[in-house]
Amino acid sequence: MHIIARRAATGIGSPVLTSLCTSRLTGTRRLYTMADSDHTVFNKPKVELHVHLDGAIRVQTILDVAKRRGITLPTDTEEELTQKIALEKPSTLTAFLEKFNEYMHVVAGDREAIKRIAYEFVEDKAKEGVIYVEVRYSPHFLANTQVEPIPWNQTEGNLSPDEVVHLVNEGLSEGERAFNIKARSILCCMRHMPSWSMDVVELCKKYRHEGVVAIDLAGDESLNCLANPGHRRAYEEAERCGIHRTVHAGEVGPASVVKEAVEVLKAERIGHGYRTLEDEGLYRKLLAQNMHFEVCPVSSKLTGACDPDFTKHPIITFMKDKANYSLNTDDPLILNSNLHLDYSTVHRYMGFTEEEFKRLNICSAESCFLPDEEKKELLDRLYEAYGMMTSTAF
Ligand SMILES: [Zn+2]
Numbered sequence: 001m002h003i004i005a006r007r008a009a010t011g012i013g014s015p016v017l018t019s020l021c022t023s024r025l026t027g028t029r030r031l032y033t034m035a036d037s038d039h040t041v042f043n044k045p046k047v048e049l050h051v052h053l054d055g056a057i058r059v060q061t062i063l064d065v066a067k068r069r070g071i072t073l074p075t076d077t078e079e080e081l082t083q084k085i086a087l088e089k090p091s092t093l094t095a096f097l098e099k100f101n102e103y104m105h106v107v108a109g110d111r112e113a114i115k116r117i118a119y120e121f122v123e124d125k126a127k128e129g130v131i132y133v134e135v136r137y138s139p140h141f142l143a144n145t146q147v148e149p150i151p152w153n154q155t156e157g158n159l160s161p162d163e164v165v166h167l168v169n170e171g172l173s174e175g176e177r178a179f180n181i182k183a184r185s186i187l188c189c190m191r192h193m194p195s196w197s198m199d200v201v202e203l204c205k206k207y208r209h210e211g212v213v214a215i216d217l218a219g220d221e222s223l224n225c226l227a228n229p230g231h232r233r234a235y236e237e238a239e240r241c242g243i244h245r246t247v248h249a250g251e252v253g254p255a256s257v258v259k260e261a262v263e264v265l266k267a268e269r270i271g272h273g274y275r276t277l278e279d280e281g282l283y284r285k286l287l288a289q290n291m292h293f294e295v296c297p298v299s300s301k302l303t304g305a306c307d308p309d310f311t312k313h314p315i316i317t318f319m320k321d322k323a324n325y326s327l328n329t330d331d332p333l334i335l336n337s338n339l340h341l342d343y344s345t346v347h348r349y350m351g352f353t354e355e356e357f358k359r360l361n362i363c364s365a366e367s368c369f370l371p372d373e374e375k376k377e378l379l380d381r382l383y384e385a386y387g388m389m390t391s392t393a394f
Contacts, residue, residue, distance in 0.1 A: 040340045041347045042357040045131040045385045047364035047378070048328050048339060050246075050271055050294035052218075053137035053168065053185075054104060055331025056124070057117045059085070065113040066106045073106070086336035087302045093220075093252050096303045099334045105152040109144035109159050115171040122175025122183050128339040132378050134369060135172070136186035136216050139164040139203060140196050148195070161196075165203050169211045182378070184213040184369065186246065191219035194230030201234040204243045213369035214244035216271065217261075221253025225264050235265040244369040246271055246294065251305045255279035262286065269294055269367060274306055274314040292324045292367035297345050298337045299330035310349035319356055326364035327357075358386045 059078045066073050075081050085102050087095070107113040118135075125133045139161035140147045146160040165187065172183040187204050189197040197217075204215050215238045217231055225232045238245050247261035251272035258276045261267040270276070273293040276283045295315050300306040306313055318325045327342050329335070346352040365378045383389050 040129065041343045042129075042354065044129065044358070045361075045382060046129050046339065047326065047361050047368060047382070048125065048128075048130050048133045049269070049292075049326045049364055049368060050296060050328035050330060051133065051135055052188075052331050053117060053121060053135045054100065054107075054141060055333050056121050056135070056329070057103070057107065057333050058120055058124070059333070061113070061117060061120060062103045062106050065110060065116075068112075069106070069110060071106050073103075082336060085334060087334055090301055090304050090308045092304045096331075096334060097219075101152070104141065105154060108142050108152050109154050109157045111159060111163075111167055114142055114159075114164060114167045115174075118168045118171025119175045119178075122172055122181060123179050124338075125183070126175075126179035126181045130181060130339065131381060132182045132184075132365065132368060132370070134184050134186055134213060136188050136218075137168065138188040138190055138196075138218070139168075139200070140190070140193070142168075161199060162203060162206070165207050165212065166210075169207060172211055182370075182374075184211050186214040186216045186369070187212055188216045188218045189231055189234060191217060191221065191223040191228065191231070193219075194228040197230045197234035198237070201237045201241075201243065204238060205241055208243065214246055216245075217247045217265065218271070219248070221249065221251065221257045224257065225260055232264055235267075239266050244268055249273060250275040251300070252303070255282055258282065258286075262291070268292070268369075272296065272300065272305065274300060277314050277317055287321060287323055290324050292326065292363065293318060294328055295325050296328045296330035297342050297350075298335050299328075302335050310345060313350060315346060316350050319350065319352065322359075324363045324367060325360060326367070327360060358382075358388070362386075 059082050063076060063078060063081060073081065074084060085099055087099065107117060121135060141151050142164040143161045144150055144154045144157035144159050150156055168185060172185060176183050187200050189200045201215055204212050235245055245265060245267050246269040247265050247267040248271035249261040250258040250270060251274065255275050255278045258270055258273055259282055261270060269292040271294045276286060295318065297315060301308050327346065329337060329339050329342055332338050362379065362382055365375065365382055368375060370378060
């Protein structure tokens with residue numbers, strides 16, 4: 001993947017971008033985030049809808065928190081820890097998920113760390129030119145009490161999933177004020193833990209006026225909802241209460257998982273959804289419904305979800321069909337990536353144009369989970385930035 005990243009950058013012919021990506025490759029994350037928009041493929045405001053908070057932590061923060069808490073890591077340098085966490089080449093979703101074991105025990109259960117990662121996340125997104133982001137996470141994975149089983153081999157403490165959501169909300173809203181962008185959150189159910197899902201929807205309801213906009217279902221797609229009715233019940237409750245719904249589906253799982261997400265879980269957006277294309281009838285139906293696909297180009301290669309040859313990527317079909325989709329990072333910590341890399345990748349290998357970048361960002365804003373009035377404000381900001389304002393003076 002690193003070789004691909006370097007090629008993607010050099011292909012654009014920008015020496016600055018090349019050096020920035022080289023900095024990224026050596027793990028000095030702070031340097032590339034200084035990449036200023038002048039040197040990016042799409043130097044305009046962007047919307048991101050699919051990124052995991054616990055997959056978007058700064059390596060330096062993991063090191064700092066480990067030191068403060070007296071947790072021993074295999075290395076204490078940013079460069080070496082980056083190499084340890086990052087997926088090096090196209091792999092499997094299982095190998096990808098194992099990467100979380102490298103560092104989640106450091107931040108889980110720690111109030112200061114959780115608030116800090118949320119705050120820093122907003123800063124990183126602002127530096128990428130994102131003006132609106134929806135960030136997702138499992139509150140249970142960051143807790144150490146009122147969660148069964150307690151994750152990451154933690155001993156029981158006193159940080160509940162409920163307080164995790166409160167802390168993330170605080171970090172995000174402080175970040176919003178400091179960096180002048182808008183950040184909302186999505187709470188994830190995990191496919192292998194159906195017993196957590198009703199808790200998740202209750203947290204969505206409790207915090208819906210403090211920045212939580214939707215529910216998600218993530219994890220192993222082979223665990224369907226027929227066998228795990230806890231998810232279906234949670235999504236029914238979400239629909240009943242007007243909580244927005246997205247579902248990871250058709251990433252590595254077959255088109256039938258997408259079908260289930262839409263028909264059973266009443267998903268309004270699909271996380272990834274690449275394998276929808278294997279069911280022509282379903283794909284045409286979802287196109288006609290204007291279903292939104294949250295696509296993650298760099299992620300889809302490294303997790304093994306898609307053919308590593310980007311020129312054969314399903315996103316090309318979405319683009320040609322003028323589908324409703326967004327471009328997203330998914331887990332930039334584990335992919336050692338950033339949003340610029342996703343944009344430069346589709347530009348370099350899939351022929352994406354400035355016009356398509358504008359169109360997909362407008363689709364993203366239209367499909368975001370903000371209330372209508374705020375959505376309109378976001379769209380107006382994009383129209384203005386993209387030079388698409390129409391005069392309403394007369
Ligand atoms: Zn995801």
